[in-house]
Amino acid sequence: MTSQFIEVQNAEMVFTTRKGRFHALREIHLTVAKGEFVTLIGHSGCGKSTLLNLIAGLTLPSSGVLICDNREIAAPGPERAVVFQNHSLLPWLTCFDNVYLAVERVFGATEPKARLKERTAAALALVGMGHALHKRPHEVSGGMKQRVGIARALAMEPKVLLMDEPFGALDALTRAHLQDELLKIVARTQSTVVMVTHDVDEAVLLSDRIVMMTNGPAATIGEILPVHLPRPRNRVELAEDHDYVHCRKQVLDFLYTRHGHVEKAA
Known part of the structure; x- marks a missing residue:
């Protein structure tokens, strides 16, 4: 540092x-x-x-x-990725798709879809949410929602x-x-x-x-x-x-x- x-x-x-x-x-x-x-x-x-x-x-x-x-x-x-107090997940998308949306926005123009899915799964695994890829926000707890929000931010590989x-x-x-x-x-x-x-x-x-x-x-x-x-x-x-x-x-x-x-x- x-x-x-x-x-x-x-x-x-x-x-x-x-x-x-x-x-x-x-x-x-x-x-x-x-x-x-x-x-x-x-x-x-x-x-x-x-x-x-x-x-x-x-x-x-x-x-x-x-x-x-x-x-x-x-x-x-x-x-510069932001994690708010409110997880701000889209309720009609699964946990996986909420993170994938951000990954596609950042890397979609340069990487194949298979790699985007790998990035998404890896980010969710990093926060301990690999078991809930296909659950929607209303199907998981408040703490789990916040984990998905953090995964979404980390999946963008932000500098900050x-x-x-x-x-x-x-x-x-x-x-x-x-x-x-x-x-x-x-x-x-x-x-x-x-x-x-x-x-x-x-x-x-x-x-x-x-x-x-x-x-x-x-x-x-x-x-x-x-x-x-x-x-x-x-x-x-x-x-x-x-x-x-x-x-x-x-x-x-x-x-x-x-x-x-x-x-x-x-």
């Missing part, structure tokens, strides 16, 4: 609403190295998802520049995986299991990940760095905390690890003491 892969240079985001101008983000400076796992954490309304959408190219900054792999981000692209609270709507046990699976997947794929979360434990468990946002409006980056925990990580072993507890306390101190109460912090 040596090179700067994502760069956010003095980004500002101002929305025009019926009530006037709303200044969401100000003076955002952030770099993410290739292969790094970065989480964005802060209060509701602090601009975490707005910043993620800027990196995704779903919205453009009011001022400033965003760069990915030495190219300015001006629109969405397959090199962007995740907006992907486990926020799941029960605690399912969320913990998918966090562990994500650790394994990222270790295998060496993906560059930027993830929005409200969960302090999730941030410390997964991250190389935690970006802590100040309260909005006109939110900015308050602090960036490096997480120097060796990988692979085991949540049970880390529960009483001094460095883990110290990182967790630093994030909680920022959120509670300096920036008020944050939901789902503990």
Whole structure:
């Protein structure tokens, strides 16, 4: 993790609403190295998802520049795959076909159909959904739907995986299991990940760095905390690890003491 892969240079985001101008983000400076796992954490309304959408190219900054792999981000692209809290699967398609749709969009012009099917099956196997290829979304659990959403993103072989609270709507046990699976997947794929979360434990468990946002409006980056925990990580072993507890306390101190109460912090 040596090179700067994502760069956010003095980004500002101002929305025009019926009530006037709303200044969401100000003076955002952030770099993410290739292969790094970065989480964005802060209060509701602090601009975490707005910043993620800027990196995704779903919205453009009011001022400033965003760069990915030495190219300015001006629109969405397959090199930046997004996983939302809502899995966004098409209900009339099978799990396989939901992933295949993305694979065909990215690789359909250059690869034969057999290879596209191989890519699709491999992505679903990677997230433990190889047994449910022909099931439709209503036939699988919420956690399984989210696995398919992650498989769809990974199947595009993105340079950057962007995740907006992907486990926020799941029960605690399912969320913990998918966090562990994500650790394994990222270790295998060496993906560059930027993830929005409200969960302090999730941030410390997964991250190389935690970006802590100040309260909005006109939110900015308050602090960036490096997480120097060796990988692979085991949540049970880390529960009483001094460095883990110290990182967790630093994030909680920022959120509670300096920036008020944050939901789902503990």
